[in-house]
Amino acid sequence: MSELLGKKERLKRALKELHKGRNVEEIKKEIKDLLSSISPMEIPLIEQELMQEGVSVEEIAKLCDLHVELFREAVERKEERLPEGHPLHTLYKENEEITKDAEKLALYAKSMDIEKIKMLAKQLRLVGFTHYDREETLIFPYLERRGITAMPTTLWRKHDEIRIKLRQLLQFIEKGLHERAKEKAKEVASLLKDMVFRENKILYPALKTLLTEGEWMAIKQQEVDFGFYKVKPKEWKSNAKPLHPYEIKVDITQEQLQKLPEEIKIMMKEAKPDTSKIEREGDIKMDTGYMLPEEINALFKTLPFGITFIDKDDRVRFFSGHRIFKRTPSVLGRPVQLCHPPKSVHIVEKILKAFKDGSRNKADFWIKMGDRFIYILYIPVRDDNGEYLGTLEIEQDITELRKLEGEKKILDWK
Template identity: 65%
Template sequence: IKLLLRDLDKKENDQITMEKLVERINDVSASLIDMVFRENNILYPTLKTILSEGEWAAIKEEEDVFGYYKIKPSKWTTEEKPIYPYQIDRELTEKEVSQLPNEIKTILTKGETEGDKHRVVREGDIRLDKGYMLSDEINMLFKTLPFGITFIDRDDRVRFFSGRRTFSRTESVIGRSVRLCHPPKSVGIVNKILKAFKEGSREKADFWINIGDSLIYIQYIPIRNEKGEYLGTIEIEQDVTDIKKLEGEKRILDWK
């Protein structure tokens, strides 16, 4: 459809022939008809057969993320808790298989596909808000991020720092008051930012400074729990020199 819209723009500027435009329209029309047929006769009947109410609850919970085409479904609720793909560990019954569309049934009976046996939750995994990770993975993730992070808790103490830092920082700052991590002339600004975050009157403070040929972008962002209660502040520092130079788009991998 996007290509068709581009071609329509080209036609207005006489950059494409009518014959080519009609060919594109026919291709799009055939693709849409085929897609709707497969949805109505294969996809929807299959989902109706194999998905539990808990799985539908998970779909309903996440559908707003992707949005809707033309219409928005009516409100639907269930007492079942959402069940996500990684939480499912079962095989289809013979009755369920018999109710599937022939296209899917043929694939299953021929053994042309194999179920995903991977287990998401491993021994030692830490349950995060969205997913699971080992402590080593979390640690290396922070160390690999292309910017530096410092976490200051609700008592204004440095609890954690990692990432690629512009300003040197050693482990001796852990547990130290954040006010002792800044020059005396900056303490007033630090106090003002933290006070505003705790009061809820501000949700961000940012600065950018030049160090040599580099442009450093610094952000302070409050962290709150689901109730809106203040848990601490995260400081992010990033060298944005190369980012500032970006223009246009880059959609192709240029590795050599």
Template identity: 50%
Template sequence: MSEFLQNSEYKKKMIKEFLKRLHAGEDLEAVKKEFENFLSSISPLEIPLIEQELLKEGITVKEIAKMCDVHVELFRKAVSHASKQFEALPDGHPVKTLYLENLEIVKDAEVFNMLAVAYSSTQDSTQRSMLYDQLVKQLKQLEQIGKTHYTREEMIIFPHIERRGITAVPTVLWTKHDEIRASIKLFAEFLHKNVENPSESFFDLLKQKAYQLSSAIVDMVFRENNIFYPTLLALLEEGEWVAIKLQEKDIGYYKILPKDEWKSDAKPIYPYQVEPKLTEKQLANLPPQVQAALSSAGLSLQQEPFKVSENDLPLEVGYLSLEELKALLNTLPFDITFIDKNDRVKFFTARHRIFGRNPSIIGRAVQQCHPPKSVHIVNKILEAFKMGEKNVAEFWIQMNGRFIHIRYFPVKDAHGKYLGTVEVVQDVTEIRKLEGEKRLLDWKE
């Protein structure tokens, strides 16, 4: 073991040196050639674990992603056998679905690159116009990769390995996903901006950008097929795949509709239900290289892993304690009032109130909470909700210089049975003034 630890430290040291030299501006090909023998000695399954250690020690995600690009190129031939593992899986298994999507993704990336070359090379204006339309259409198709394939990985699958303390893998993959999403958007803007009066240099640059984007997409397929998916198959239990399968359709698929050949009687297991550690059984099922790397990596799990308390209320999705539920309702910037199926006021939020309420109205008929002149309208709304004729009643008023939005919604159980009505009131004065966009990354302390 001590020999392996020394070996692991040596590998980290060498990769750090590699990244430092790239960061300092040295030529990528020259550095890659010098380090080629060293990099080729690293198992593909060790890379995510070394990345995990480097992230702990301060190496940035962008630097790791740069190293990954080189790593993918070096290991392209070494792990090309991985697809056989996925072909053997029954159709409908989430990994088989991801693999089949990747086949489509590779085809579409190659078609996109060929269209860009053809568009840039033709001199015929009619032909160019037709190729432009096809290129735009293909770009829109490539956008769907991020909305389906990548999003399913980020939102549904990443949490399963993060729960086990492996965070470097999803962090780096998500970074690469976002780079591809941004490149697709930037290419579309570049194409649209120059379509009217294209120059010769524009066509050369367009071919270069198309090749880079196509290569990035294909490289991601390689990384997933040969590193990410084998790791998932080694770590996740059958119940976890059942849970993943149940959630897939909510996000959607990329150009395929999974068959239902894969069946399992296992109970769904969600990430929060997984023990936040790698068990002896899981370690034993991992490839030898991963077992050795994990034994030296010293993965740090969350200090306070999420656990469902016996006092938590099981909601349709997730859990909340009574204390959390009270605080959540009082934090939401809405004035909320709920009346039950018998039209009695049963609850209202204590904060963010726009219309005055006091505890004396609890149990009072909602009709008696309104002026007599408007009671007939209240009854019409409630009747429409109970009969299933309406799903919302919406109003807005000006009050003390503020714009107030008022909505009523029928509240029903999972079987559609009427349980009551909720009134949601919001001051939308400032919201109505918003223009443009402000993203998460624009936030300043």
């Protein structure tokens, strides 16, 4: 107990120095040994003591930044420094921010500062939409191809648990259930910090050992679509060819195996790499996948709406089988202007002209056919350079869609 009191007194002195405006780096050097020696069990005890003695939550929260700084330095000592902008560097930096906010959430829960709990909970929900989403969508597939499936599955389940509990926390606050919100906030803070530990100590070292520069390059190209948690990654470039999960070599060398965290080594004993080939003989290669002609044909027939493609010369080139308005093969090659009543041709011409000159990117209509409600959409089709290739007409019976209310998240098959 006397040792704990000594640590508390040193922290109090450090906080007073911070409050006076003393340089953070100087204080960090002085109490580096102290912060490094504080165990996870001691932190809440010391925080509680400081709060009882009148130290504000805001002052105690400043220690979070020092904690994270020292943790980052410890990580960098153990791992070769990653270049800024590298996707793994970004993940580490996000975890620093998550740790800070999780510690502050726990502090606000102790002081029952409901407004600040609410503010932080809303902020932390973004972790699920950014940090976790990138891992689940962009990174886990590389591990799964190598036969490492248990860890991604476990982490994803933990991610979802955090997402759910953050929603519950906000619901408790909205309902005025402040005591339950306080307990839920503590639980969420603990789960977030536990996830940071799992990632920094197990997941990220494994990724650093296994993924090649080409794989990281592919991740870098896609990560901006998901966004980031409170960090702005710098540019990172590589001459390596971007490699997607289906393009990688799944074999793990003995050298890589030796560098893996022990938890991953154990998993590797049962690992069965996924050696399936994505591109088959006869496949048509497209920007976002590979399909056989018969699959493409069946796919278009299965779409729950009708489509018609008019090429850049205004001739009908294609239509799908599921139609609301009648279409037969005799329409193929026909000028689209002749497919409409004469009184409507000027509207067709107006739409096509606007699509071709780029002044418009959509034209839509909705009509009633008996008791059905039909939606019709026209959109221009362009290549990667923005050149006009034609127009796509989409027609859909949305009668049943207009009746939908609320949410449906559970399969209700009988």
